Amino acid sequence: MNDNTFFRCISCLTPSTRPRITFDENQICSACNFANKKKSVIDWESRKLELHKICDKYRKNNGDFDVLVPGGGGKDSSYVAWMLKNEFKMNPLCVCAVPPLPTEIGSKNLSNFSASGFNILQITPNLLISKQIAKNAFIKYGQPQLDWLYSIFSVPLKISTKMNIPFIMYGEEAESEYGGATELEKKPNFNLDHIFKFYYSGIDLHELIDGKHSKSDLEFLTLPSKDELERINIFPAHWSYFEKWDEDMHLKLAEEKCGLLRSNENTSGPNSSFSHLDHIMYFLHMYLAYLKFGFGRATADASIDIKMGKISTEEAKKIIKEYDHIFPNQYLQSYLTYFDMTEQEFWSVCESHRNKNIFEIRNEQYVLKDTI
Numbered sequence: 001m002n003d004n005t006f007f008r009c010i011s012c013l014t015p016s017t018r019p020r021i022t023f024d025e026n027q028i029c030s031a032c033n034f035a036n037k038k039k040s041v042i043d044w045e046s047r048k049l050e051l052h053k054i055c056d057k058y059r060k061n062n063g064d065f066d067v068l069v070p071g072g073g074g075k076d077s078s079y080v081a082w083m084l085k086n087e088f089k090m091n092p093l094c095v096c097a098v099p100p101l102p103t104e105i106g107s108k109n110l111s112n113f114s115a116s117g118f119n120i121l122q123i124t125p126n127l128l129i130s131k132q133i134a135k136n137a138f139i140k141y142g143q144p145q146l147d148w149l150y151s152i153f154s155v156p157l158k159i160s161t162k163m164n165i166p167f168i169m170y171g172e173e174a175e176s177e178y179g180g181a182t183e184l185e186k187k188p189n190f191n192l193d194h195i196f197k198f199y200y201s202g203i204d205l206h207e208l209i210d211g212k213h214s215k216s217d218l219e220f221l222t223l224p225s226k227d228e229l230e231r232i233n234i235f236p237a238h239w240s241y242f243e244k245w246d247e248d249m250h251l252k253l254a255e256e257k258c259g260l261l262r263s264n265e266n267t268s269g270p271n272s273s274f275s276h277l278d279h280i281m282y283f284l285h286m287y288l289a290y291l292k293f294g295f296g297r298a299t300a301d302a303s304i305d306i307k308m309g310k311i312s313t314e315e316a317k318k319i320i321k322e323y324d325h326i327f328p329n330q331y332l333q334s335y336l337t338y339f340d341m342t343e344q345e346f347w348s349v350c351e352s353h354r355n356k357n358i359f360e361i362r363n364e365q366y367v368l369k370d371t372i
């Protein structure tokens with residue numbers, strides 16, 4: 001990433017500031033090139049056969065759980081769990097790392113999902129420590145949901161080792177799908193190094209904890225050791241390697257089969273009523289992405305819709321201009337309470353993360369140096 005230049009993919013409008021993204025000579029981003037490979041190069045039939053073989057390898061024929069599906073009742077994890085159970089005849093255990101600021105609709109969707117015939121193991125990591133990590137990561141790195149990112153990998157991997165269920169099926173491989181490193185494009189599974197680099201941004205959580213803590217305080221915020229993972233021969237995989245990732249298809253199935261409800265709130269654009277419904281820190285996370293990298297949730301959602309052929313690049317530009325910079329005001333008080341901060345302290349932390357190389361001041365206001 002180069003902090004000082006800001007340009008967008010001419011097709012999906014994802015900016016050059018997105019961590020680890022690359023562009024070809026035509027200013028087309030790695031996510032768009034991957035989207036083209038999904039349409040014409042990848043042999044999805046053989047990938048499906050590969051998944052059947054993997055399921056056969058890990059299937060426990062005594063009815064015990066044989067695959068973990070991390071997730072919280074959202075459209076994608078519901079789809080993956082449903083497919084593994086009904087199409088691949090596996091016995092999935094869904095594992096949910098409870099987010100620190102859950103929403104009402106998120107909780108309702110989780111219980112609807114269970115009522116559609118799934119076992120869910122919910123784990124809430126030590127909230128006192130989670131809050132410290134979140135607050136310090138917000139102040140230091142502008143990463144207010146880092147504690148939750150730790151837990152969505154820690155919880156399934158720890159359960160995997162404790163219950164001896166080596167096969168874990170995550171959803172999409174976000175680096176290839178949305179723009180980032182391309183090293184997992186042709187690989188079904190990933191390892192601890194990938195988690196640390198891509199999802200933890202290379203940040204060690206120990207530097208974010210104040211005072212004393214025991215090993216068990218961090219049980220569901222830290223990863224198992226390499227030795228523990230090797231002992232059970234762990235196989236954490238991404239569903240998007242085996243089947244073309246299609247959020248609309250997931251939404252349809254999750255609504256029809258798993259009782260998924262959409263949100264009535266519309267926070268950042270016309271397409272935000274059916275994703276990231278389960279916790280409110282995501283909206284601050286994306287607002288900080290706007291300050292740090294010059295793109296918020298509207299760009300993230302619109303670039304997916306362009307790649308899916310649902311909107312044109314021109315339509316997306318209008319959505320981005322209208323919504324990308326908006327702060328989720330309805331959640332401000334929740335953030336202040338959670339971080340135990342005054343409004344002035346909160347805004348001063350936000351502003352400290354603004355990348356001044358990509359913003360300029362016009363009429364006494366910061367404006368992104370953007371050409372759309």
Ligand SMILES: [Zn+2]
Nearest residue numbers: 009012029032
């Ligand atoms: Zn692109």
